[in-house]
Amino acid sequence: MRAVLLVHGGAWAIPDILADGSIDGVKKAAKEGFIKLEKSGSAVDAVEAAVRILEDIPVFDAGHGAVLNADGDVELDAIIMNGKTLAAGAVSCVKNISNPVTLARSVMEKTDHVMLTGTGANKFAEKQGIPQVPTEELVTQHARAEWKMYQKYNESVTNLFNTQMVHDTVGAVAVDYDGNVACATSTGGITNKMVGRVGDTPVIGSGGYADNNIGAVSATGHGESILKVNLSRLVLFHMEQGKSPLEAANTALCYMEDRVTGRGGVIVVNTEGDWAAQFSTNRMAWACVKSRNLFCGLNPGECFKESLI
Structure with missing residues (x-):
């Protein structure tokens, strides 16, 4: 079994000034x-560590x-899922937490619940000793x-999203040497989202999904569109029907664009270590490590390779 770790930094119209970062x-x-x-x-452990790195880099x-x-406030969402057991943890609308993915893992491992939101999630973070900033x-x-x-131009979230000016999600998927997957x-x-708005990220099957019987997905893009088609689970459904990660990703993204005029991206890995990073937006920053080689890209059809040895 060859282990794989794949990450993304969000699917959107990444401007040149942020491309290198x-x-x-x-x-x-x-x-x-x-x-x-x-x-x-x-x-x-691998997907949590990777996402923590991305959460600590201000460009994302x-x-x-x-x-x-x-x-003018910050509200954060996160999810993590263990494909071996289907255990999952998620948080939404949390404030003043540097690494919400770690809080989501605490929900998964230290409560009987799957998702905590708002004040309750922050109170749980305090009990777990997770520092607030x-x-x-x-x-x-x-x-x-x-x-x-x-605020100056009083633009709606929808109008600005359609211009693809918005920033977006980060994520990671992995398959380990035992064939277990996670996202x-x-x-x-x-x-400028409405206060209390929750997108796809913390919703199981939309922002991410992991199942040892199929693979793992992390999604990015227009949250409302991703929620409507349950994008991450849709990718895995197509893999269950025999499609490769690449074929499944493209099929699901095309369906989302055709059905609800939504664009986004996904990173996908199956239990055999096959992987894909696909998107229908202008750009998506992604990177993958497999067999001591690093692959990365930003623009459609782009894939660079570096040796880590």
Whole structure:
């Protein structure tokens, strides 16, 4: 069994000014996640470690790069899922948490529930000793300037999303040396979103899904569209019908665009270590480590290869 760690930094119209930082960030996360995979042998450990790296890099809309809602506040969502047991943990609308993916894992492993939201999730974080940080620590100058622009022109979330100006989710999928799969996804949402809005990220089957009988998926893109088609589980459904990860990803993304005019991206891995990183937006930063080789890309049809040896 060949282990694989695959990450994405969000599917959207990534501007040139953020392109290099996005590629550097996903490459770093893929490398660190794969090191964790090799040391611990756990797909769950690997995806959490990779997503934590992405949450700590301000260029991405998660953790320290989160965008602001209509009230100028940060609300974070995250999910993690263990394909061996189908155990899952998710949080939504949490505030002042640097690494919501770790809080989601605590929900998975230390409660009888699957999702905690808002104040309850933050109270649980406090009980678990997960530190809270000031909102200012999570918001970049770019995010604040972007929020002010939205406020100035009074643009709706939908209109701005259609121009593909919004930032988006980060995520990771992995298969370990025992053939176990896992996924994790984290986001700060959409700039100027309504207070309390929850997108696809923390919803099982939409923002992510992992099942040892099939594979694992992490999704990114327009959350409302992803929710409507249950994108991550839809990809795995097509894999159950015999499609490869690449074919399944393309089929599901095409369906979402045709059915609800939604665009996005997915990273996919099956239990044999076959993988795909596909998207229908202008760009998606992604990176994959397999057999001591790193693959990465940003533009459609692009795939660069580097040796880690």
